Amino acid sequence: MENVTVLDHPLLKHKISMLRDKNTGTMFFRILVEEIAMLMGYEALRDLPTQLVNVETPITEADVPIIAGKKLAVVPILRAGLGMVHGILALVPTAKIGHIGLYRDEVTHEPHEYFCKLPENIDERLVILPDPMLATGGSAIAAVDYLKQQGCKHIKFMCIIAAPEGLKALHDAHPDIEIYVGNVDECLNENAYIVPGLGDAGDRIFGTK
Ligand code: PRP
Numbered sequence: 416m417e418n419v420t421v422l423d424h425p426l427l428k429h430k431i432s433m434l435r436d437k438n439t440g441t442m443f444f445r446i447l448v449e450e451i452a453m454l455m456g457y458e459a460l461r462d463l464p465t466q467l468v469n470v471e472t473p474i475t476e477a478d479v480p481i482i483a484g485k486k487l488a489v490v491p492i493l494r495a496g497l498g499m500v501h502g503i504l505a506l507v508p509t510a511k512i513g514h515i516g517l518y519r520d521e522v523t524h525e526p527h528e529y530f531c532k533l534p535e536n537i538d539e540r541l542v543i544l545p546d547p548m549l550a551t552g553g554s555a556i557a558a559v560d561y562l563k564q565q566g567c568k569h570i571k572f573m574c575i576i577a578a579p580e581g582l583k584a585l586h587d588a589h590p591d592i593e594i595y596v597g598n599v600d601e602c603l604n605e606n607a608y609i610v611p612g613l614g615d616a617g618d619r620i621f622g623t624k
């Protein structure tokens with residue numbers, strides 16, 4: 416699928432496997448989500464433009480690359496996307512932060528919006544949209560719909576685990592956005608949870624169940 420990158424680094428796969436374990440507690444779960452987000456961000460940002468600046472090293476002068484003044488925003492899908500923010504900020508500490516609050520109805524699995532706040536000039540920014548889970552795809556599609564309504568043109572969605580159904584739905588709805596996935600799992604179960612998955616990402620990050 417064009418614009419879809421499934422990451423294959425063994426360190427990433429190892430950390431995702433540890434997340435899946437139901438015996439992994441809240442503290443370690445949070446640490447892993449943050450580390451995974453940093454590893455995914457490293458890949459997702461490999462096409463950031465650079466520009467040359469002149470520096471004087473202890474040896475000589477040289478024209479060397481730095482990140483060009485690209486404006487970035489990290490916009491997590493609440494709640495679980497919050498767990499990925501600091502991993503990405505470790506790479507791009509000056510990025511602005513937005514929030515898109517969505518929850519899935521337990522019966523219909525449809526996303527419901529409850530809070531949205533974006534940095535100014537969002538239409539001029541590269542937007543990184545993290546959410547650990549892409550299940551039916553409803554939440555990610557709604558979040559990208561919203562960002563596009565606000566004028567965003569360059570969006571990179573990052574998820575740790577995707578169901579094939581959700582990945583196809585998001586790509587079909589928004590073929591222009593870049594999608595980065597840590598692992599594509601088997602399927603969804605009757606409650607629209609990812610199998611094997613890791614359970615409810617928000618509850619595991621925040622310790623709410
Ligand atoms: C989870 C997850 C995604 C969504 C994925 O959030 O973090 O946002 O479900 O499911 P979908 O692809 O079928 O839309 P949830 O709605 O449980 O909210 P929470 O993060 O507040 O727990």
Ligand code: URA
Pocket residue numbers: 495548550607608609610612613614615616617
């Ligand atoms: N949301 C989650 O947190 N986990 C799933 O498996 C599906 C949706």
